[in-house]
Amino acid sequence: MAAAGRYEHRSAQAHAPDSGRWLLVVFAGLLLIWSVTQTAVTGVHDVHAALAFGALIAFGELLRLNLPGDREAAPIASAGAIGYALLLKIGDTPVRNGADQVIAVTAIAMIVGALPHLAVGRPARLTAMSARLLAVACVAIAFRPLANDSAIGGKWWDELPVMLALVIVAWLFEAVVSALMRTEALRTKFVVALGDEFRVQIPIGAATGASALLIAFAAEVMGLAAVAVFAAPLLVTQVALRRYAGIRATYLQTVRALARSTEVGGYVEAGHSARVSRLAVAVGRELGMREAALLELEYAALMHDIGQLSLRDPVPGGATVLVARDEQRRIAEYGAEVIGQARVLDSVADIVRRQSDPSRPADRSQPPPLSSRIIRAANAYDDLVGSSADASRAAAAVERLRLDTGAEYDPAVVEALSKLVVP
């Protein structure tokens, strides 16, 4: 099997449901069956409210949002569902439905909202849907009995702290589940994945939670109109987040595309930048780097050869591992200069600048950043192996890198790399 193919293969596995995912989906399915049966037996309380919230949740599921880092959220659906779970009164009429009804309405509405996605051939994203449903179920199961026994209520200062706590619990639950899934799929370390999840989800979680509370409270004043009115601010938030995620994606695509300009120019072998960046990111993840650092690493790895554009004629074969140290350094320096001109990617420029420095400098000066050391090893590996599919060649290349771990390559990086490319 291809050396390069092998680490691609592992990330491809991420998309097939594995044990954790199955467990989550099956659990959500059982919850769906239980809640629908239970609701069918006891009958639906307040059909109007159920329909209004169901419509909002289905609408929110239709407007799913892709967040940076291949994440998915449906803020309007989540806010609607949690708002429904936290409902105390509509106008002056107390709300008396049980947790089962909340879960049943949410689950059915989510499925209805997901159907158009399936119809146009997008993936169903069952895992993310299950995680959202379970988060809503947590809130409903904890809060509905309190609301129905009139254990709380009356003034906002009794209600708000309980509701706020539940909203936060639901958010934490989703973040932890999502981090667990990513740990399994991407071979990230759990603590690192959880930190990344918190950083990405805090703004959207805050907006979703606040909207859920607003919907629940406003229903007392405005009746069911509150459902539509308070979903509006969230719609604005969602539009802004979508544009943000869009430009992030375009940015990465552009850097990927322009990094290929060195290939078109004949400076490096075809596919080199893409392979080095994939391997470098995999190694970085193996070493427990955070998502923000991984993005910088990816940019730097994609553009690590951009300095060659300053050469009048390409290096033979483009293999920088074969040219002398000073020349490598000049190419790195040119590359860093180009990237530095953008003035927004200074740390990327720094990574590129130091990619040709040995990991343990002879003069005991500051060693290069981890990202530079990773790119150095990944680049050397790819120069030796290229797009070859030969496993023994991969092993030989790793052996050669190992021989140089004294000064040239970082031993930890080479070990991580070897775990990825040699079985």
Next chain:
Amino acid sequence: MGRLSRVAWLYIGIVVAAAVVMIAVGPFGGLDWVQVGALGLLLVACESSATLLNPRGLSWSANSIASLAAVVLCGPVGAALVGCCTLFGVRRSPSPVQRVFNAAMFTVCAYLAGRAFLLFGGHVGVPVPSSFPGVIGPFAAAAVVHVTVNFALVRGVFWLTREPGTTVGRLGLDLKLWLTDVGYGAFGLLIAALWGVLGPFAPVLVLVPVFVARWAVAQFAAQQRAYEATVSALCQAVETKDFYTRGHSERVSRGAVMISTEIGMRAERVAAIRYAGMLHDVGKLGVPTSVLQKRSALTDDEYAAVQLHPMRGLDIVREIGFLDEALAGIMHHHERIDGRGYPMGLAGDEIPEFARVLAVADAFDAMTSDRSYRGARPVPEAIAEMRKCAGQQFDPAFVDAFIAAIERLGWTPPESAPAQEPLPTIESL
């Protein structure tokens, strides 16, 4: 703001005096000071997160939310007091004069909005379920008055303090901002409506989604700037191969934007053509440097290599999530109207619009800058040449649009190139 003229001082003085009178006259009876205080704090939070819209100091904040909530809950005088809290915004940029003027302006806006609310039959106080939908009409009137007075006063101060010869701004931007402001104003009513059930927590909860939205907008803007800077840096890297084309992409991009704005293209298409202009020559990377920098006539083989560059460019940028139009523009920017161009030999309307625009901007910049085989031509001579080639090489409509735009906005050709320095080769490194 620079130094202020006497008229400007008078204008600011009148606004401040009006604000002082509105607050001083009162009456203060029946004001709920908890409401005024909470909304005042809210306004300080909004004011402190203002975003700068242009380098001359026009900034935008969601102040109208707090003021308009105060209009419903506390009436004109309470709203004026809340508006006055602008004075305490935690911001570094405004000078003391600007700060005082802004506070006075928001006081006046809020007071007049409060009057409008009463005039249209609104009742001051916490809305109850039966207030809906009756409260919406007066509230909308108040929002419109608040935003319009705000705009008029800001325009006035910018007009009086403008530098000679500059225009204050475009109407399109104004209308969009006006609508945004009125839209944000609606949150004021939501805060007022929730006051009955949530008390001072209503503004906190309402503002969370608003602030997250603004955070996301700011992130988007930052990413967009970073993106543009990166694309432009990478384009420059591509240009280092050919000394004579330094800055060419940037100028072609500018020219293409001038043409497409002149013919009234939609904003997102203009944005796409900007990138297309920056990236139109990326494919030149596939052409050997020695050919690009050759001083004498090209051989047939060399010419064939040059002719391949639009396709190579397309190869590179194909995977960027661009408008397809931009890709077509890059691929066909060397086609000619008479069908004698490359790579496909398309003619007339078969050539995509973006490509026809890029061809005009590209040729014009090539004529007005130095090349390895000739010096730059002056702008009037290049314009005459473009006119002559309209209909054969270029689309006449875009040539006319470009000339009109150049006459209005001017054109800065690149500085004359100094003697050519050879690029480093691997041996000389």
